[in-house]
Amino acid sequence: MNTLTQAAAGRRIVLGHDWLTGMRGGERVLQCHCEAFPDAPLVALFADPSRVCETIRNRPIICSPLQRVPRVTRIYRYLLPLMGPAARALRVPAGDLLLTSSHCVAKAFRTPPGMRHLCYCFTPMRYAWLFQNEYLGPVKSVLAAPLLAHLRRWDRATSSGVDRFVAISRHVQDRIRRFYGRESDVVYPPVDTEWLTPAPGGATGDYDLIVSALVPYKRIDLAVQAYRRQSRRLLIVGTGTETARLRALAGGNVEFLGWRSDADVRELYRNCRLLLFPGEEDFGIVPLEAMACGRPVVAFRRGGATETVADGITGLFFDEQRVEALEDAVARAAAVRWEPARIRTHAEAFGIGRFFDEMAACVTRTLEQN
Secondary structure (H helix, E strand, C coil), X not given: CCHHHHHCCCCCEEEEECCECCCCHHHHHHHHHHHHCCCCCEEECCECHHHCCHHHHCCCEEECHHHHCCCHHHHHHHHHHHHHXXXXXXXXXXXXXXEEEECCCHHHCCCCCCCEEEEEECCCCHHHHCCHHHHHCHHHHHXXXXXXXXXXXXXXXXXXXXXXXXXXCHHHHHHHHHHHCCCEEECCCCECCCCCCCCCCCCCCCEEEEECCCCHHHCHHHHHHHHHCCCCEEEEECCXXXXXXXXXXXXXXXXEEECCCHHHHHHHHHHCCCEEECCCECCCHHHHHHHHCXXXXXXXXXXXXXXXXXXXXXXXXXXXXXXHHHHHHHHHHHCXXXXXXXXXXXXXXXXXXXXXXXXXXXXXXXXXXX
């Protein structure tokens, strides 16, 4: 029995998540919550159980009225104005603790009287507070300004229903303080360092690697343009709205691999020369996954990467989101004789056992809170 399960022994736990449409970084955290509480029901705005892992789907999943919208898991990005009311209307089963993992509206789920709410916050709602131009574009951002102002007021007001916040990074902790006026603990997300390991015979690939959703704020365009000006090979794993534009920008040495299985991605991590991480992220699990496989990272010096990449030891930073700055960082990284064992040791500090221990302490404090 892990320490998180022990911390809530004899308590009725309910889990919450924004929605279930695939297995990304947030769902990896939810998977750990589900492993700790195998009998806990799960509440979400809407869900396609076939698109999440067995550990998540093998439990009662309670959804909001949005679940009845045809093709909701495909069109949900257009339903943002309805998400707030749907979140407040969702019926959370009675229990001792609601443990939500939230980047949008799960932190607004209403708890029955006497129930505590601990929110593991990936970030305050990005659509309302951050990256509006990247998500909507400059014209739509102006047109949506009244809606975004309403969302910000709603997001701040509903934060009062959370008894305790846990931020995924100090970067997000600062956002919670600025946007909600609340303090929070920091618990970094878990990395499966037992499964993600270096290649037994050492890395053998001749490529650099990106593993990312292909959306504007990830800034994959910087890497594509930088590699068009050199001969190094770049493989890009992921799909998204930017795929067609990025393909049009790319030279012949850039390959788009689309979606790949976890096993395929592990092999790509293990054998890459280095991993590129050009965007500003709330935390960013991908660099740590690559580091767990002993591979160095070139990252933008903003956001969560500054808390996970050890400059000069597990990777290098670039300071401006410009093609030339990224090119220079790649050239500097290529000249370093990296130590895979040292990189791996750094990543091990972010393992699943550490996550359970730190979340257990947060659960205990929340349940004992007056």
